[in-house]
Each structure stands twice: as structure tokens, then as C-alpha cells.
Amino acid sequence: MNFELSDDVKSMQSRVRQFIREEVIPMERDPRQTSHGPSEALRNELVARARHHGLLTPHASVGMGGMELSHVAKAVIFEEAGYSPLGPTAMNIHAPDEGNIHLLDIVASDAQKERWLRPLAAGQIRSCFAMTEPAPGAGSDPSMLQTTAVRDGDDYVINGHKWLITGAEGAGFAIIMARTEDGNATMFLTDTDRPGFIVERMMDAMDSCFTGGHGVVRFDNLRVPASDVLGEVGRGFRYAQVRLAPARLTHCMRWLGAAQRAHDEACRYARTRESFGKRLGDHQGVGFMLADNEMDMLTTRLTIYHCAWVLDSGGRGNVESSMAKVISSEGIWRVIDRCVQVLGGQGVSGESIVERIFKDARGFRIYDGPNEVHRMSLARKIMAREDEGAGRS
CATH class of the missing domain: 1.10.540.10 (Acyl-CoA dehydrogenase/oxidase, N-terminal domain)
Known part of the structure; x- marks a missing residue:
């Protein structure tokens, strides 16, 4: 490497x-x-x-x-x-446009690319990715998918509920994950102004960095032409993997930048604010926090680079991206939390950008799969490897 x-x-x-x-x-x-x-x-x-x-x-x-x-x-x-x-x-x-651009570039037909991908890449419109559902529907476990798509002539009729759909308000089109009559998941492309596509309400969330926020969406006999199936019928979960590993990693990249910003703000404050006769950064307690920040960010950056290298080398990167997601989300959270502590009152008020970064970043340990689910998946792979005798001798 x-x-x-x-x-x-x-x-x-x-x-x-x-x-x-x-x-x-x-x-x-x-x-x-x-x-x-x-x-x-x-x-x-x-x-x-x-x-x-x-x-x-x-x-x-x-x-x-x-x-x-x-x-x-x-x-x-x-x-x-x-x-x-x-x-x-x-x-x-x-997110979610970055991941949707990647997915459409790989899976969409030429006609679909011209209709949806080109204006999306040009920044003329936004999109959303509608998979997560209220209980008992799909969340961390996508196999619990409840939204249905039933073939009716040249169309599919989609019914179901989605929530925590980032960017739904104001999106020009959506990628919908629904279960077809064969029991498998299929992805559908649809303009959001079609009858039956309903954004019911916006959800109040800690973060405020995603245009369109997070919405609750309902499909009420939404008709989507069969020509607007993304890829092949029944291969929705496979396409989701095409999208998830790279998109999961780009989350890590962006949040690392936010952690660096918080750290820079804390360093600036520690260098100029005096307390008990010396600069804050000269107090061991504060200096140690800044040192720990540097180590957490280096670990995160190297983890991201390694996973990116795996993807660039043609690997699937599923294991590496899961590890990167957990390491990054927990590492950058420690960094940002320490920065709040260094800044004191400014860190919990709008006087500093760090307060906003703190609120924005907390969801990262949940977005793209809770860290516990990634650990569970990694544990299963470890045990399967050991059962096959492929572990280190």
C-alpha cells in the first residue's frame, strides 16, 4: 500500500x-x-x-x-x-445523493441515466433512497422489508411506509426498495411528483446538515412503469451492497473532516485561552486530550485509506468498510466530544461550530447500520472463517 x-x-x-x-x-x-x-x-x-x-x-x-x-x-x-x-x-x-450517483452509474440503463443521473450529477436536482421502515418493517435487518410492489400490466403498484428518509422533502426522484411478488427485493426509480408518493411529515433530528432533512414517506398505490425498475427484478439487496460499501466509507471521509475542524477549533482555543496562570493547552489534562485527538484521527484516516485501497484494487470491501465505519464513527466521536470539553461553555453553545458538529455527528454511529450490527456481522464472519479452519495457525 x-x-x-x-x-x-x-x-x-x-x-x-x-x-x-x-x-x-x-x-x-x-x-x-x-x-x-x-x-x-x-x-x-x-x-x-x-x-x-x-x-x-x-x-x-x-x-x-x-x-x-x-x-x-x-x-x-x-x-x-x-x-x-x-x-x-x-x-x-x-448523502444520499453521493451514494445514489455511484449506484446509478453502475446499475441504471442508459435511458435512466439520462433521465435521472445526469441532472443529479449536475446538481440540478436531489434524490432520496427509500429503504428504512417503521416497525415491524426493515431497519438494521433489511429482510424485514414490508413495502410491496405488485405487477399490474405495464406498471408496478407500490404500497408501504418509509421513514428516516434523508432528503425526501424536495427530492426530484427516489430509489425505492420494495418486495415483489416473488418475495425478493427490487429497486424502483420514481419521480416524487407522481400520484401516490406522499411525504407525510418531517422528523425532528439532532443533525441539521442534510438538505431536505429526514422524512416520513407513504406510498399509496404509487404506479411505477416496469421500465423504471432499477436493474433487474429481485436483485435489490445485491444492488444495495453495490451502494452501501462505498457510501459507508464516504460517510467516514466526510465526518473525519468535521472532526478535524472541531480539533482545530479546540487547538486554537487552547492556545489563546488562559486559566490558572497559563494557556489551557499547557495544562496536562487539556494537552492530553489534544494528543488523543491526533491519535484517533490518524487511526481513522489510515483505516479509511486502507479500505479505499481495497476498493480501488477491485475488492468488495464489505468487511473493511464495516470495520472502517465502526472505527471512524467511534474515533471521530471521541475527538469531537473532547473538543466540546476543551471549549467549555462555548462548546455547548452556538458560539462555536463545534456544538453543531457535535449534534450532527452523533447519528453517525447509527447511520448506515448501527455499530452493534457491524460488530455482529464481523463476528459471524470471524466464526465462519475459524469453522473453515482458515484462521491463523
Whole structure:
């Protein structure tokens, strides 16, 4: 493994860093930032700025106007973008659109790419991914999928409930996971203005960094033409794996950028604030927290780079991305939590961006599968390996 960055990646890293600091961070207190994420007007302005600087949707394929970044290159660039809560939105690399762009590029037909992927990659529209359901439906266990899709002539009629659907409010289209009559899961593409696609309400959540927030969606006899099936009927769970491993890793990249921002804010405060006759950072208790932050971030960054290298080498990366997700989400949480402690009262108030990062980041240990589920999956793989005698002798 050689993580030496190419000159092109280093150049782009510098460009993104400058863009985030000069164009995006000054907009963090814009009144168009709502409790359910940036408003459409704010998002559109941010996207326009990224487009102007040639930094929009860099992960998309060249044919769709992107730079077709490798996973290692994404690790570098997405971390820089995550330095501001608005950075991923500006560069059109935020969830769920980033993962949907990757999925559509691999699975969608040419007609579907022109209809949905191209405007999505251009930042003209947003999307959502509708899989999670209220109990007793699918959550951490996708096999509990309750939403149904029944064939009726040239259409499928979809009925069901979804919730915690990120970006549902204002999305131009959705990817819906539903169970077809053969009992298997299938993915469907649909415009959200079709009759029967209903956003019932928005859910109040701790985070405020996702445009469109998190919504409750109902499908009431939603008709979707058979031509709008994404990929093949019955292969929805397999396509979900195509999306989940890379998208899980990009979450890690973006949140690492947020942790770096929190750490920088804490270091700045520890260097300038005095207490008991010396700077905060010169007190061992505070200095040790800053040192632990550096170690947690290095561990997280190396874990991300390793998984990205596996994906770039053609590996599936399922095991590596699960480990990266757990290591990253818990590591960056420790970093951000220490930063709140260093900042004291400022860390729990709107006086510092760290308070917002703290609220945004807590959900990361749940998003893309709770850490406990990833540990359970890893444990099963470990035991299966040992049962086969493939462990180390």
C-alpha cells in the first residue's frame, strides 16, 4: 500500500481547502440554514459556487461531468469538504445523493441515466433512497422489508411506509426498495411528483446538515412503469451492497473532516485561552486530550485509506468498510466530544461550530447500520472463517 498522493490529487486538495475556507465557511451562519438542513435556496447558491470553481460532483464518472476520482482520492477530497457542515452540500457529495450517483452509474440503463443521473450529477436536482421502515418493517435487518410492489400490466403498484428518509422533502426522484411478488427485493426509480408518493411529515433530528432533512414517506398505490425498475427484478439487496460499501466509507471521509475542524477549533482555543496562570493547552489534562485527538484521527484516516485501497484494487470491501465505519464513527466521536470539553461553555453553545458538529455527528454511529450490527456481522464472519479452519495457525 502506497498512500503517496499524486500531484493532481494534491492540487485538488489545495483547491478544495481554499474553496471551503473562502466560499463555504463564511456561509455557515446564513439564515437559510434550517433545523432540517440547508434550504433549497442556500443549497443552490452553494452548488453554483462549487460549479464556478470546477469542484462539483468530482466523484461522478467523466461521462456524467465528474472527475471519476479513485476511492483514495475521494478520501482526501471528501475529508476536505467535510471541514464545513455545508461543504459536502456545496460539492454535491453529500448523502444520499453521493451514494445514489455511484449506484446509478453502475446499475441504471442508459435511458435512466439520462433521465435521472445526469441532472443529479449536475446538481440540478436531489434524490432520496427509500429503504428504512417503521416497525415491524426493515431497519438494521433489511429482510424485514414490508413495502410491496405488485405487477399490474405495464406498471408496478407500490404500497408501504418509509421513514428516516434523508432528503425526501424536495427530492426530484427516489430509489425505492420494495418486495415483489416473488418475495425478493427490487429497486424502483420514481419521480416524487407522481400520484401516490406522499411525504407525510418531517422528523425532528439532532443533525441539521442534510438538505431536505429526514422524512416520513407513504406510498399509496404509487404506479411505477416496469421500465423504471432499477436493474433487474429481485436483485435489490445485491444492488444495495453495490451502494452501501462505498457510501459507508464516504460517510467516514466526510465526518473525519468535521472532526478535524472541531480539533482545530479546540487547538486554537487552547492556545489563546488562559486559566490558572497559563494557556489551557499547557495544562496536562487539556494537552492530553489534544494528543488523543491526533491519535484517533490518524487511526481513522489510515483505516479509511486502507479500505479505499481495497476498493480501488477491485475488492468488495464489505468487511473493511464495516470495520472502517465502526472505527471512524467511534474515533471521530471521541475527538469531537473532547473538543466540546476543551471549549467549555462555548462548546455547548452556538458560539462555536463545534456544538453543531457535535449534534450532527452523533447519528453517525447509527447511520448506515448501527455499530452493534457491524460488530455482529464481523463476528459471524470471524466464526465462519475459524469453522473453515482458515484462521491463523
